[in-house]
Amino acid sequence: MSESHIRPALRADEAALGELDRDTWSPLHAVQPRPKPPYGSFFDANHPPEHFLVAADADGRVIGYIRLVPPTPLACNQHVQQIQGLAVADRARGRGIGRALLRAAFDEARRQGAVRITLRVLGHNKPARALYESEGFAVEGVLPGEFYLEGQYVDDVMMGRSLTA
Structure with missing residues (x-):
């Protein structure tokens, strides 16, 4: 991750974040249909810039984000913060950016006074689940067959971890 850095999102990141969000859409993690034009705003009243951390490459281009709320x-x-979105550009995968974003989210959550962090992940998203488990998250609950995606029922998995240990 040496050729990139993580920072708070800026209003000026909106177009790049929207493009990244559309480019990384996958039934592996999305419960909403694939976005189609005309695209709405990435930021809105429920998704303001201050809820996001972004990973930028050495040239300042956005290559990932995490949403913490x-x-x-x-x-x-x-005392709890929740991750509600994590994306890394295909061109930047395999460089530890997702892990670095998670760790930055832990630091930010602690800065905000949180002692616990949670997230939800689709049961069939094995790569994300492996990453979360490797960063100390444990499965705390499962809603079996909560979503019907592309012809199959998919579990909604709740995961969490302490920020104090």
């Missing part, structure tokens, strides 16, 4: 607006849940 509170799982609920409840005060009693403020």
